[in-house]
Amino acid sequence: MTAKKTPPLSSRALLAKLGIDEAAPELLLFDDEPLGSPLDNLAAALRERFEGLTHSHSLRPGDVVSWKPGLRNRRWPSYGKPAIVVETFATPVYDGETNSGSPYFREPLDVALGVFVEDGEHRGDFLVWHVDSRRLQPFTDGGC
DSSP: OOOOOOOOHHHHHHHHHHSSSOGGGGGGGGTOOOOOOOSHHHHHHHHHHHHHHHSSOOOOTOEEEEEEEEEESSSSSOOOOOOEEEEEEEEEEEEEOOOOOOOTTTTTEEEEEEOOOOOOOOTTTTEEEEEOOOEEOOOOOOOO
């Protein structure tokens, strides 16, 4: 008796089996992007993000931080959620991404950031991510 071969899954079917579909926008990285539509005034939005990225804050271990508006590039923490600076690096570690088309290519990771996993089976676990400190600002209750 030969086992019946199952047909290959489409990407949509695979995502549905994993529980990720269009009905679950909270799993998307940029689900709560504060910019209404980038096409409203693209040049102004680009300048705003550039200014946000180039305005730096002096961060030290123990500082509580959050993403600057529009500069989040990791899943955790979500916008408006706090994280803690675990370590800072005088010499940044560069992301090992070798594809220059990736947004992580040569990203200077100069801060180790402690966060709580917000969902899934590891909800509440404390993880440390390396991030680019230019994307962070001091945390204030009630905003990002």
